[in-house]
Amino acid sequence: MPAKAVLFYNPRSGRYNASRIEKWLVVFESCGLEIQGISNPEELTSLSPTHIIAAGGDGTLHMAINKAGLDHSYSILPVGSGNDFAANFKTISIADLARKILSDSIIRCDVLRINDVYAHNVCGTGFESFVAGKARKVRWPALKYILPIARHMFFYRPVHVCITAEDFRYEGRAFMVTIGNGYRSGGGFRMFPNASLQDGKMDLVLIKPHNLLQRLRYVFLVNFGRHLRLEPVVFLHASSCKIELENAAAFQADGDLYHADSMHVNVVAGGLAFIA
DSSP: OOOSEEEEEOTTSTTOOHHHHHHHHHHHHHTTOOEEEEOOGGGGGGOOSOEEEEEESHHHHHHHHHHHOTTSEEEEEEOSSOOTGGGGSOOOOHHHHHHHHHTTOOEEEEEEEETTEEESSEEEEEHHHHHHHHHTTOOOGGGTTHHHHHHHTTTOOOEEEEEEETTEEEEEEESEEEEESSSOBTTTBOSSTTOOTTSSOEEEEEEOOOOHHHHHHHHHHGGGTOOTTSTTEEEEEESEEEEEESSSOEEEETTEEEEOSEEEEEEEEEEEEEOO
16 A cells, blocks of 8 residues: 655755654654655656655755656655745644645645746746855755855856846846745745745846945845845746846756756746645
8 A cells, every 4th residue: 555645855955864754754653644755766756646745955845846746745844954945834743744644734835837847935047046056065054055155145247147027028137036936045035025825926036236235235134035125126026937048057946956048937826735
């Protein structure tokens, strides 16, 4: 008989250890949930529709969704480095999560589709994707994003982009273009303070080239979600957009890096079945 749920864990995730996973499995099973642990992402591709619990951060959930697809329902145990998507939901115990899974208490959330990649929380290019690449080399989970931001934010050179979205068009240099589904990104920055997971829209933030003083002000205010009115910032609420990039530039989706000549971004309204 197939398991009611799968616990997918990433051994390299920020706060993972084997004994912790075993304890979680015991708690789930004591609540009556049939569950099995999987650490090989390739095993997710052959699962029949089931519930997948990602134990890790946004990268672990991103991997699970892109390997298994949207025919499954998902949860997350936020023990990774960023845990930005999980911040959209109230923290509950493992026992309470097990009961919600058993009762099939699904929330239908939007999900972003970038070319052929799904992103449950955020995607973007420019400084954001640059930081995502550097973050992979940071050994300390608590500093995974903060360290590369602090090291490179004053020396990063803007990239050339062409953005089209409904009644909006911009062509020129950009420090960063970031698109959110949830309200947080980068390990705690309130990049999209008014975002909703269930409105069928994406929140796009374009940050144009700016001087040092403006950059310092931006870095301070984004912690509180008060950056959208700053002069170099353009905010857009849309259901789709296209971003043309130079020379197959990098873009990131939930912290994972990809390369393409353009990003075709669409909102799959209610596409993600989530239990939290």
